[in-house]
Amino acid sequence: MDFTLLRNIISRYCVGEENWVDSRTVYIGHKEPPPGAEAYIPQRYPDNRIVSSKYTFWNFIPKNLFEQFRRIANFYFLVIFLVQLIIDTPTSPVTSGLPLFFVITVTAIKQGYEDWLRHKADCSINECPVDVVQQGKVVRTQSHKLRVGDIVVVREDETFPCDLILLSSSRHDGTCYVTTASLDGESSHKTYYAVPDTMAFRTEQEVDSLHATIECEQPQPSVLICEFLHVFYSCRPLGAENLLLRGATLKNTQHIYAVAVYTGMETKMALNYQSKSQKRSAVEKSMNAFLIVYLCILISKAVINTVLKYAWQWSPDRDEPWYNHRTENERQRHVIRAFTDFLAFMVLFNYIIPVSMYVTVEMQKFLGSYFITWDEEMFDEELGEGAQVNTSDLNEELGQVEYVFTDKTGTLTENNMEFIECCVDGNVYIPHAICNGQILSAHLLCFSQEHEDLFFRALCLCHTVQVKEEETVDGIKRGIHQGRPTSFYISSSPDEVALVEGMKRLGYTYLRLRDNYMEILNKDDEIERFELLHVLNFDSVRRRMSVIVKSSSGDYLLFCKGADSSIFPRVVSGKVEQVKARVEQNAVEGLRTLCVAYRRLSESEYAEACHHLTEAKLALQDREQRLAQAYDIIERDFVLLGATAVEDRLQEKAADTIESLHKAGMKVWVLTGDKMETAAATCYASKLFRRSTQILELTKKRTEEQSLHDVLFELNRTVLRQHCLDFGLIIDGATLSAVLKPNQESAGHGNYREIFLEICRNCSAVLCCRMAPLQKAQIVKLIKASKEHPITLAIGDGANDVSMILEAHVGIGIMGKEGRQAARNSDYAIPKFKHLKKMLLVHGHYYYIRIAELVQYFFYKNVCFIFPQFLYQFFCGFSQQPLYDTAYLTLYNISFTSLPILLYSLVEQHVTMETLKREPSLYRDIAKNSLLRWPVFLYWTCLGVFDAVIFFFGAYFLFDNTTFTSNGQMFGNWTFGTLVFTVLVFTVTLKLALDTHHWTWINHFVIWGSLLFYVIFSLLWGGIIWPFLNYQRMYYVFMQMLSSGPAWLSIILLITVSLLPDVIKKVLCRAMCPTATERAQVGC
């Protein structure tokens, strides 16, 4: 074969010169030209190994450590640890090394386990068997050994191992059916086509004898593909209909032959597999702010102490009295000594930054999220699924939502379509009977038989519904009883199924698509056949779809159905007025309407359309744009036939949920692609708008009369004038984009954006209709960026909601009927809209108060812990002498006080679940991050400082120049520290106990258990001469302390005094100005 010639043809004919380098050449069956041949550049492709794991066995430790130390907190502790190793510091490196080691290990184990799961999953995928054609024989090999250019045999119900170009199928028409259920949840069967040149190949030998190359672009995540198959001297364009994607499953086809074009990590699936951008919760942000404050406190503490130290040491008899000489070494390093002293103070006080807070927060989030998945009330029997948590980072954000953006179809409504009526030229047909298509319609005058026939045929032909026979599938099932085995209509759109079924009830049954012929059983039980020539697929921008068919009589017909707004402007004749009136009437009733139109094409027109389409399909660049252009040219000069109306019922308890959200202080926005009237009707039904709501309209209709500027200002005035009124706003997509458009004309007009936001702020409910998917995200972004920076939540079920789900602070997916894309891209997925109520009002509320307490308490307990050490420096000559023993310093955060707060943050319920559900207004109490605001933080910190002062000076006065044993013996500095530490541990634990409102047996166990553990540990730690330690400073210190009566008395006294202010504050606040939550607590 002369490849040089072939190459020349290709480069001249198919591809523009400039992107030659950007494409790859695949030699089918590895039949490369001889090495000497011109222009052959051997390309290297990866093998078909899928690697979703992050680590390998060898690089786990270094890579994981690197990842972990990139976190600022871990890095900080590492630095502290290193400082301790290098310079002479008051505490041993163990005190910060051990907690750090603990934190790192826990995280590493968690990540390692997750990665091991990924490895296992990868392994099972990589090792699954694949049949490959080699030298005319089928050879079984493992999936990861597959190479680009291999010819693969895939049998029915097998999953495609990589991205393949379909060469031939066992079906005679060269098609195969594929389900992408495991990719996007769409169980409908999609048809893919074999390359016409090779579709005749039947056996391995035939396939293997093929000499051809495929030109295709380098791997890209986008769905668009421009590929070309070069067989011999012809060059044939390939499209998405030839490309079988990895992860999809072959259905209803015995086997296919296909050639691998993208393998392994270059498959579309792997390229699209990217981690979502990390969302951070408001709590995390305030946590980081607090950390910075504490870091400042820490540094200032260290600076103060260093300065004071040098001031104090000014006189030499204090600096170096005769009893306490320096070593020679210490005397020499004069210059850096001040800095080392500073570092030593830093090390001494470093525990004020809670090392274990991050790991506790992470554990709390991880473990806490299980309560969502375990929740029985959020389990849907019908779907057989409960709520899913895709990220646990945002649990507490669920309690902070201020704006809810919801999709309408499938979210507020069932997305369970029912055909209600259709109208042809103003005549209404209503199917009543459920089965056996009988028309009990009330059509009065039937003067246009032709239109009626065309209308029904249009609806029977213009769709992408498939007929699934026998087998039951998970998707949408509808039985057709025609004396044959049960068959179902399947489509990714429930509207289409409803329409085709409605047609069936009206007497026109769509039977099947066979060999590109669509078969219809008409009213007279005759089978009509139409050749399907082109499908102009639906897209959400055009909002319509068309088919071009050739009837048995040889006419070329273009049928189009779509939203009224996209059909009417293209209509040239037909009873527009009547249909329009009917459509509007239906929309007001909340029905989903579609208009149907047709165009008769002449032979030449068809040829022209064909030309446009093929040209667009052939295009390498801007294919989508060109296709849109081609569609635009073809879809015009319609004759209007009629309209249909489909009902979508509201979801169960949708109104109740929306009402609760309103009461909880959330603003609910409905974003939908539907008509304004339809959407408004749904909004009324779902109580988003009440009868008392004053509706403000910001629609295209209005802006056509007045300028946008005037309308905006007028609305703003209305809103500002009447504050108490309940406002609802309706805005449509066109107006919205006008509002959002940067205003270039003049600065004097002001910023529309701000005015719009001002209006929205005063409306409790907003309805945005006629929205494109991207506009939904834009709206969310707009609100997110407004000056209050409210927390937004987006909820939706379809692929068109994904952008908004990704954009919002919290994205919730409904496991809907339009596939699983929304659920997969969301942070949380729930089966039904009604579950949102429990998710936000109960789970969100709980998570928020839990994590808020966790964060505040962590800072509090570390202030209590470290502040006495700071005070002690004033009494030990600023010598960095630690107050507590090393073991206490080390274990305070990781064992003595860690479990109670972790448990609290998992099971605390300050109010019962029933109360939270009953009184949504309690949600307002925690709005705007109220438990983590600066005053609250200041209160906790002051409480910590107060307690620390009590601990320290209580012990100080007790020790002040006296003995407190009955045998006259004296205690030393370690007893002093142990006394402070004992009071500290008991106080912080009891403080948590006072905050606990929900005492289960686990709480009792953990709180009393951890106190008991402290006592037992101390007894043990002081009870033995530990052979591996080089100091025995704690020997019998704890026991001696407990043997003294005044020590007990002072411990009790100090604990009481420390807890007193908090108790008083709580009681007074509750008595003087109780919050709604506090009232609810007493009420129940």
Place this chain on the structure above:
Amino acid sequence: MMASSYNAKEEDGHPSGASGHGGPGVVKSKKPDNTAFKQQRLPAWQPILTAGTVLPAFFVIGLIFIPIGIGLFVTSNNIKEFEIDYTGVDMDSPCYTCAKNSSWNNTTPCTCSVDFTLEQPFESNVFMYYGLSNFYQNHRRYVKSRDDSQLNGGRSALMEPSKECEPYRKTDGVPIAPCGAIANSLFNDTLELFHIDSNGSRNAVPLVKKGIAWWTDKHVKFRNPGGNNNLTLAFQGDFSKPVNWRKPVYELDPSDPENNGFINEDFIVWMRTAALPTFRKLYRIIQKKSSTTPTLPSGKYTLDITYNYPVLSFDGRKRMILSTISWMGGKNPFLGIAYITVGSICFFLGVVLLIIHYKYDTRNNSADIPN
């Protein structure tokens, strides 16, 4: 509507990506267990801190704390304590010359006597303390300057003391026993107490030196190398005494082998570093003679001091304290006062809360009724 774009993020069978929730995946297809824990419905006690519930607690605390405080205060007041500063800062104080001349180079002991009068008799056991001020036993460099394994009689630590002991670790290459700054600065004044009779004769008050250190320290934590017998042999030769010491460790108390070497109680007491820069340490115990006569009758006393310990260089003070002891230790009015104060505050708060409770509770109730 008919959107069927390909946009797979994850593949089934993969645990969901970075967030990695294996768990939720497991229960996916099944209905979640209806257990009390998983449904967050564990039976729980739900206490609420309201004025009503806290009130009794305040009164109870008040009622308990005030008597305890009074008891403590009375006990503390009954304790007799006598303190005398013998540093010798003033020209007219008896130890002025000793204080001026004292330094570590002085080999000849300087003695001085301080006369004092006890106004009241001291009953029961009397404890004699020495007190130091402005002496930073809690300085970090000082606290760590010891070797516990050496003090525990560890042979290897004896030969090679811990680095923490620097610069009191070795002299001229010979290890110091006991090493470290604490041991080196052992308090070495000798205090003797004489009672002056009505006829002017000096009667020595018997001072007991047993039982001034913790039992556990003396018997477990501190140990002589090679047992208590023949300390001279155990310590001689390879070791040198701490630089400031006049005599080696094995001659601390030659009269009593059970109180010599590392287990000398004065030494052990010194080795327990004090918490604050002003501290006292137990020196001797004056045991009561009989139930009828007071241990130290009121009258004139003389304190004979062998003045060895220089404190003026760092502006320190030395004191001798005589104190009786109750079950709650020495004289310390703080605890009693604190208890009385806290008890009173609680009681007062209880009353305030009572008022608030009735005032606001009725208001809240009346406000709640329309709802």
